[in-house]
Amino acid sequence: MMTANEIRDSFKKFFESKQHAIVPSAPMVIKDDPTLMFTNAGMNQWKDIILGTRDPEPRRRADTQKCLRVSGKHNDLEEVGHDTYHHTMFEMLGNWSFGDYFKEGAIDMAWEYLVDVLKLNPEDLYVTVFEGSPEENIPRDDEAAKYWAKHVPEDHIINGNKHDNFWEMGDTGPCGPCSEIHVDSRTPEQKAASGKSGRELVNQDDPQVIEIWNLVFMQFNRKADGSLEKLSMNVIDTGMGFERLVRMMQGKHSNYDTDVFQPIIKAEQDITGLKYFTFEEETENPISKEQDDINVAMRVCADHLRAVAFSIADGQLPSNAKAGYVIRRILRRAVRYAYTFLGQKDGFLYKLIPTLVHEMGDAFPELKAQQQLITKVIKEEEDSFLRTLDKGISLLDMAMEEIRSKGEKELNGEQAFRMFDTYGFPLDLTELICRENGFTVNEEQFNVEMQKQKERARNAAAVENSDWVELAQGEQQFVGYDYTEYECHIIRYRKVTQKKNEFYELVLDNTPFYGEMGGQVGDCGVICNESETIDIIDTKRENGQSVHIVKQLPKDPSAQFMACVDTDKRNASAANHTATHLLDYALKQILGDHVEQKGSFVSPETLRFDFSHFEKVTDEQLREVERMVNDMIRQDIHIDEHRDVPFDEAKKLGAIALFGEKYGDKVRVVRFGPSCEFCGGIHASSTGRIGFFKIISESSVAAGIRRIEARTGKECEELLYNIEDTLRAVKSFFNNAKDLQGVIKKYIEEHDSMKKEIEGFQAQAVERYANQFIERAREVNGVKVVTAVLPMTPAAAKDLAFKIRASVEGSLLCVLGTHDNNKPQLSIMMSDDMVSGHGLNAGQMVREAAKLIQGGGGGQPHFAQAGGKNVDGLSAAVDKVIELASL
Numbered sequence: 014m015m016t017a018n019e020i021r022d023s024f025k026k027f028f029e030s031k032q033h034a035i036v037p038s039a040p041m042v043i044k045d046d047p048t049l050m051f052t053n054a055g056m057n058q059w060k061d062i063i064l065g066t067r068d069p070e071p072r073r074r075a076d077t078q079k080c081l082r083v084s085g086k087h088n089d090l091e092e093v094g095h096d097t098y099h100h101t102m103f104e105m106l107g108n109w110s111f112g113d114y115f116k117e118g119a120i121d122m123a124w125e126y127l128v129d130v131l132k133l134n135p136e137d138l139y140v141t142v143f144e145g146s147p148e149e150n151i152p153r154d155d156e157a158a159k160y161w162a163k164h165v166p167e168d169h170i171i172n173g174n175k176h177d178n179f180w181e182m183g184d185t186g187p188c189g190p191c192s193e194i195h196v197d198s199r200t201p202e203q204k205a206a207s208g209k210s211g212r213e214l215v216n217q218d219d220p221q222v223i224e225i226w227n228l229v230f231m232q233f234n235r236k237a238d239g240s241l242e243k244l245s246m247n248v249i250d251t252g253m254g255f256e257r258l259v260r261m262m263q264g265k266h267s268n269y270d271t272d273v274f275q276p277i278i279k280a281e282q283d284i285t286g287l288k289y290f291t292f293e294e295e296t297e298n299p300i301s302k303e304q305d306d307i308n309v310a311m312r313v314c315a316d317h318l319r320a321v322a323f324s325i326a327d328g329q330l331p332s333n334a335k336a337g338y339v340i341r342r343i344l345r346r347a348v349r350y351a352y353t354f355l356g357q358k359d360g361f362l363y364k365l366i367p368t369l370v371h372e373m374g375d376a377f378p379e380l381k382a383q384q385q386l387i388t389k390v391i392k393e394e395e396d397s398f399l400r401t402l403d404k405g406i407s408l409l410d411m412a413m414e415e416i417r418s419k420g421e422k423e424l425n426g427e428q429a430f431r432m433f434d435t436y437g438f439p440l441d442l443t444e445l446i447c448r449e450n451g452f453t454v455n456e457e458q459f460n461v462e463m464q465k466q467k468e469r470a471r472n473a474a475a476v477e478n479s480d481w482v483e484l485a486q487g488e489q490q491f492v493g494y495d496y497t498e499y500e501c502h503i504i505r506y507r508k509v510t511q512k513k514n515e516f517y518e519l520v521l522d523n524t525p526f527y528g529e530m531g532g533q534v535g536d537c538g539v540i541c542n543e544s545e546t547i548d549i550i551d552t553k554r555e556n557g558q559s560v561h562i563v564k565q566l567p568k569d570p571s572a573q574f575m576a577c578v579d580t581d582k583r584n585a586s587a588a589n590h591t592a593t594h595l596l597d598y599a600l601k602q603i604l605g606d607h608v609e610q611k612g613s614f615v616s617p618e619t620l621r622f623d624f625s626h627f628e629k630v631t632d633e634q635l636r637e638v639e640r641m642v643n644d645m646i647r648q649d650i651h652i653d654e655h656r657d658v659p660f661d662e663a664k665k666l667g668a669i670a671l672f673g674e675k676y677g678d679k680v681r682v683v684r685f686g687p688s689c690e691f692c693g694g695i696h697a698s699s700t701g702r703i704g705f706f707k708i709i710s711e712s713s714v715a716a717g718i719r720r721i722e723a724r725t726g727k728e729c730e731e732l733l734y735n736i737e738d739t740l741r742a743v744k745s746f747f748n749n750a751k752d753l754q755g756v757i758k759k760y761i762e763e764h765d766s767m768k769k770e771i772e773g774f775q776a777q778a779v780e781r782y783a784n785q786f787i788e789r790a791r792e793v794n795g796v797k798v799v800t801a802v803l804p805m806t807p808a809a810a811k812d813l814a815f816k817i818r819a820s821v822e823g824s825l826l827c828v829l830g831t832h833d834n835n836k837p838q839l840s841i842m843m844s845d846d847m848v849s850g851h852g853l854n855a856g857q858m859v860r861e862a863a864k865l866i867q868g869g870g871g872g873q874p875h876f877a878q879a880g881g882k883n884v885d886g887l888s889a890a891v892d893k894v895i896e897l898a899s900l
């Protein structure tokens with residue numbers, strides 16, 4: 014039996030023998046595409062080739078691609094674990110032809126691989142072809158049917174509708190019919206028992222008759238008005254689920270019973286002491302509802318672990334927004350399954366990581382390299398959700414107590430939504446806990462709340478793009494590495510509306526403008542000619558091109574312009590970017606090789622660098638880093654730049670490639686002395702241009718990730734002047750003393766000892782006053798009445814009141830009016846019998862009397878204080894209290 018790793022290799026070998034370039038998986042996390050957060054299909058990384066903005070050579074490629082389907086167009090999350098063939102993260106095996114072979118080649122190769130190489134039984138294979146769409150005037154895909162007929166009998170070819178058999182990249186863009194290959198993997202017993210042919214079960218959600226491979230034939234381009242035109246280059250794009258293929262090859266009936274998942278499930282069993290039942294075991298021995306819950310939970314945890322671990326390895330940590338939140342939700346879903354069904358009250362998933370790395374670390378070295386970080390992040394996330402899980406459960410208990418007391422049966426949807434939104438409780442968790450207590454949840458209300466939130470999110474992000482208006486043919490040339498000014502024409506533009514703001518995006522034939530990428534902000538500047546000047550307010554990067562953002566179009570868009578970058582800003586950004594490379598290098602030297610870039614931001618004003626490191630960087634280490642970077646600045650090292658270097662050669666040069674770097678055919682390598690990185694950014698021509706480098710903060714951004722923020726050049730000048738000005742001002746407070754530190758230290762010591770002395774005096778005074786006042790006390794109807802008005806701090810007044818209470822036996826009413834720095838304060842202290850016997854309340858009395866000092870306050874029944882504004886009213890206020898007591 015072939016192992017999963019052998020099957021993966023055989024796919025690559027097969028397509029290599031068919032002249033395909035075997036390329037690495039693109040990262041699962043997508044950084045530079047505003048329309049997609051995660052790779053959800055193999056073709057994502059070839060989008061710009063398909064759109065015609067990137068060189069299609071080599072025209073045949075194949076790979077295995079890490080995919081995640083938990084949001085947007087493809088969301089399989091609810092299926093995962095409950096069925097046995099949808100995963101959140103899975104590998105998609107794919108082969109591509111960009112204007113090379115088309116339908117016949119793709120169909121022949123797919124068949125040859127499955128049947129001749131892997132020896133799958135052709136009787137179990139069914140294929141679908143697009144049935145056509147009369148309203149769109151697209152005929153049935155007879156062509157594909159004809160090629161399939163070379164391999165399979167007619168009754169294994171099934172017509173499919175637009176939903177299943179017509180693929181579109183988006184609302185607009187490349188599209189075309191597709192053919193899917195389905196496998197009937199039922200056992201002979203199941204086949205006999207069902208009485209249905211495989212053909213009847215295709216696309217009927219039967220867990221044993223499933224799609225494994227989709228061959229997409231891109232031949233149309235859909236325009237914004239919905240119409241189709243012929244695509245200039247036909248594209249083959251195929252995707253086969255690796256885990257499903259392994260299952261077929263290993264004769265299993267659940268993806269989880271293959272060697273892709275079994276080692277992880279075994280680890281789960283070892284840790285929990287619970288048992289997992291495979292498909293075979295289940296068939297022999299029908300399992301209980303409780304056991305089924307355990308089975309589902311183990312599948313969910315095994316699946317989600319992969320999704321979360323791979324995403325962290327690719328640089329996407331769990332967080333509370335966007336892509337990060339998607340990952341956090343997956344993780345919490347797993348934690349809750351483990352908590353409820355596997356009895357795991359403490360972190361659990363992180364304990365499975367060694368197994369995952371052992372199984373997949375060879376095919377995906379990024380897992381191995383980042384094992385420590387992945388473990389740390391997952392453990393911390395688990396711990397933190399387990400904290401809110403408890404809190405959420407007790408809150409839910411309270412809510413249920415309330416409905417019980419009202420005699421109701423249903424938790425309202427708003428409460429359930431609050432559980433979801435604030436405590437991260439998925440609806441099904443809230444429902445489960447409610448059910449255990451005999452309650453239901455109003456799902457409709459919940460969905461209304463959810464919908465409201467979704468709409469809020471949608472409105473905030475809604476961007477509307479018009480069609481591109483094409484002015485000229487051709488591709489864009491980026492000349493920004495060598496020029497900051499260049500002659501140009503607009504080749505196309507379009508209008509973009511976002512939150513009622515309108516602007517235009519321009520694509521130029523030649524542009525020196527750098528589009529935002531790799532953390533470096535885009536250039537601004539102008540395009541101008543004799544008749545007008547148009548401001549470029551930002552430059553973005555889309556499909557590998559610089560897209561220039563302007564508020565208005567030129568009067569004559571087809572005229573020639575001069576594109577001029579704002580060089581002050583550009584030079585400052587460039588210097589900061591170069592400084593970032595030096596910083597990266599210095600950190601590795603001083604902290605160690607585990608330091609890996611996790612993100613960066615470079616603008617004209619500042620630079621930020623995030624990296625993996627497990628503790629605070631000490632002040633001494635930061636100093637060392639600064640010294641090393643500044644030393645490299647003073648050496649004025651010239652840039653050594655290599656453009657269009659083949660990927661492998663670049664690695665040989667010793668360039669640091671980030672994990673998550675996308676496979677491009679050619680890369681750029683930037684070297685400053687010992688610092689050598691893959692980088693497409695704009696850099697200073699030599700390190701001397703940075704001027705000076707100064708770290709201004711070091712902090713933690715997430716578990717195991719530190720952030721350094723720093724300034725360079727002119728910004729350092731400002732920093733220095735600020736410090737100098739502050740110091741000068743401080744010196745002048747101390748008569749410009751020479752030994753400033755000594756003087757301040759002495760001053761603080763004096764201050765401390767004076768404070769102690771004053772406290773001593775006050776304590777003595779309180780003692781004295783207490784005795785005096787008690788001696789002078791009146792007695793009214795058996796109650797000792799102490800009143801006084803005197804200067805004293807509020808704290809001392811409180812002390813005094815308590816001292817008096819402690820020294821008087823029997824009934825006491827003590828009212829003190831004190832003032833400190835022209836602020837009046839009224840304090841009332843009584844013995845307990847005054848409260849219980851006379852029914853007095855110091856809090857109420859003080860509030861009433863404080864009106865006379867224009868203030869307010871409160872306290873307990875036997876002791877209360879109030880502050881105010883009017884010192885002159887103090888005596889009256891004291892009298893008022895006595896009056897209110899009416900002894």
Ligand code: ATP
Pocket residue numbers: 082089098099100101102103105223224225226227252253254255256257
């Ligand atoms: P299905 O209908 O089974 O959800 P699909 O139509 O969504 O599949 P495609 O988008 O055509 O699938 O993806 C290509 C291949 O990737 C599929 O044939 C299947 O083998 C695999 N695949 C798709 N989704 C998943 C998933 N969630 N988990 C594992 N494999 C998947």
Ligand code: MG
Pocket residue numbers: 087089
């Ligand atoms: Mg699907």
